[in-house]
């Protein structure tokens with residue numbers, strides 16, 4: 001029942017019946033009718049449609065008697081034949097005011113509620129319910145207190161709010177509500193109009209006390225108000241959304257119309273036309289053109305502002321920007337190329353020769369798929385700049401990509417277009433950048449490439465670098481094969497060990513080792529200093545730097561295989577001079593042994609020989625080969641009374657630890673030479689330490705160094721001054737070959753070392769060592785440890801004698 005019915009019925013009750021019903025006697029036994037979906041309240045006049053046979057019987061009996069009928073609500077509306085327990089016990093005694101037979105056999109009955117009553121007993125169920133009842137009198141409210149008044153006002157206000165939120169506010173109903181002075185009536189009127197659940201309505205009905213009832217209604221109103229507020233908000237939001245998109249649509253239509261009016265008709269179709277022309281003009285493979293046209297057709301069908309349209313536009317831009325067929329013309333003039341290479345780089349003869357061979361083959365057979373060159377060497381030896389020089393010599397564009405730390409395959413291959421913000425991989429980005437499809441493409445630090453859950457970039461690189469596969473390189477974003485076979489790939493690495501095997505297979509390694517002092521001198525004078533002079537805006541005449549000073553800078557201010565640090569130091573000097581000139585100085589400024597510290601501060605490195613820390617038993621200098629070139633490796637051994645323990649410190653790797661064990665076993669096998677009994681080793685603790693403890697060290701090449709250090713410590717004799725060594729040792733004392741001889745020799749030279757012990761099998765590598773270096777260092781090839789000991793410590797027999805004498809004098813002293 002809605003409020004309109006209520007409204008009508010209320011006025012009907014006032015007009016037609018007034019208080020006539022007041023005098024009516026209500027018997028305590030009445031026919032009863034169950035009603036569904038509605039709870040009848042006091043004073044209500046309500047039309048009911050009666051169809052169930054039992055109900056029709058009950059109405060008929062009432063009509064035959066005093067027209068009174070007990071109405072109770074069914075708990076479950078779906079039950080056609082409710083049992084007594086399906087019925088609420090409190091209901092309304094009502095009077096039938098009018099009945100009307102409907103053509104379908106049902107009755108329409110208009111009833112007026114007279115009094116609340118509780119069923120005491122059910123007398124009969126068939127053919128219709130008949131019940132015994134107790135009337136429930138409505139208690140009188142003696143005084144309308146302030147609290148009740150406030151409650152009534154709240155209920156009125158809240159009712160008004162809910163009705164207005166629901167859009168069904170009626171001034172008539174509000175007038176009636178505002179005029180009701182009795183709390184109970186107000187509760188019934190509002191409660192019956194709230195669209196409550198049946199159980200809640202019944203709860204109101206069963207609450208006898210009028211004030212309590214009103215309070216309950218107030219609570220329910222409060223709840224209802226909250227729900228209605230949220231509901232109204234949801235509706236208005238939805239409406240707003242609708243109207244906004246409608247407004248946008250109309251505005252866009254208007255904009256299009258305005259554009260048409262103004263003559264710059266349809267910018268969108270113009271854009272499409274332009275793209276179409278570009279695709280037609282652009283030289284690209286048929287499959288690429290086909291795909292571009294297909295995407296353009298899709299774009300045409302779309303709304304220009306759709307997000308998908310932006311993705312297609314970016315994709316088309318990429319297709320149009322890629323150098324599908326644009327190449328630079330190769331310069332294959334070998335003389336010219338040799339000149340360019342010499343101009344930019346000193347030395348590196350072998351490398352230059354290999355590059356010229358490469359160019360020669362290209363000249364004779366343009367279709368050749370040359371190998372990928374991989375420059376391996378320490379930092380700052382010119383790997384990158386050599387790549388640039390090759391590009392210059394061949395008249396190609398140059399692009400450099402650093403692979404260091406790259407872990408995501410998508411960096412090489414790109415993301416699929418379905419990703420938001422997807423882009424092609426770095427290879428295609430590089431090609432777009434240079435604008436030709438045959439640049440010199442340098443990939444730096446290929447040894448530092450990583451792999452994790454995002455994929456393995458090295459497997460993607462395989463496809464890029466393999467001449468058999470790279471003519472159909474597929475980038476995830478582009479999703480079309482792109483021919484990379486004309487690109488000249490060059491890779492660089494500091495160490496070749498960490499390059500993944502399959503990659504290594506596809507490349508030709510060219511080693512660039514560190515520079516000797518003499519080479520550095522020439523590079524500094526011919527290339528680095530002139531470049532720094534120009535970069536700092538000064539003139540060559542401002543600066544006087546003699547050879548002696550340059551040598552000092554190299555040996556005391558830098559400690560590196562390459563020349564990057566040297567260039568930085570020279571840059572520092574030029575900067576300081578630039579400042580003086582800018583401040584009005586005239587120069588020339590002489591940089592000498594005495595003034596150098598003014599420019600560069602105190603020396604940063606002292607050559608190791610100058611340190612003179614080497615003349616102690618147990619201290620030996622080894623040579624190591626690291627990423628940054630050759631390095632000296634100091635090994636310290638100390639022996640103390642103990643229980644035969646061997647302690648190794650200095651962040652040593654497993655291989656190096658095993659070398660130490662082998663060294664110890666070697667020394668144990670030489671007890672006689674050392675003049676000690678085998679038990680001696682059970683009474684001492686040996687500690688081998690390799691300083692610079694924070695730097696990890698590994699590899700077998702320190703084997704002979706450790707064995708010598710241990711031998712020297714046990715023998716109590718220092719090794720020869722200015723001696724360094726490298727070689728792997730076996731348990732039987734054989735010396736095995738090592739790698740990186742040139743780098744190690746250069747490091748020894750930098751440190752002022754004069755003698756180097758090397759494995760005999762490495763003797764063949766000596767040819768690679770520059771002549772002037774071989775003049776300064778004596779290399780001692782050895783086959784076994786005994787030879788090492790003889791060179792480092794002197795004749796073994798003499799040693800034994802000495803050791804014995806020392807033991808005797810100790811005994812005598814004791």
Ligand SMILES: Nc1ncnc2c1ncn2[C@@H]1O[C@H](COP(=O)(O)OP(=O)(O)OP(=O)(O)O)[C@@H](O)[C@H]1O
Pocket residue numbers: 344345346347348377378379380381382383384385386444492493494523527528562563564567
């Ligand atoms: N033989 C040389 N002749 C002239 N200049 C050189 C020579 N070798 C290196 N240089 C200069 O040294 C600087 C450093 O070289 P570059 O950047 O090519 O080193 P790199 O070997 O690529 O190092 P990294 O492994 O750290 O990338 C460059 O300015 C380069 O011109």
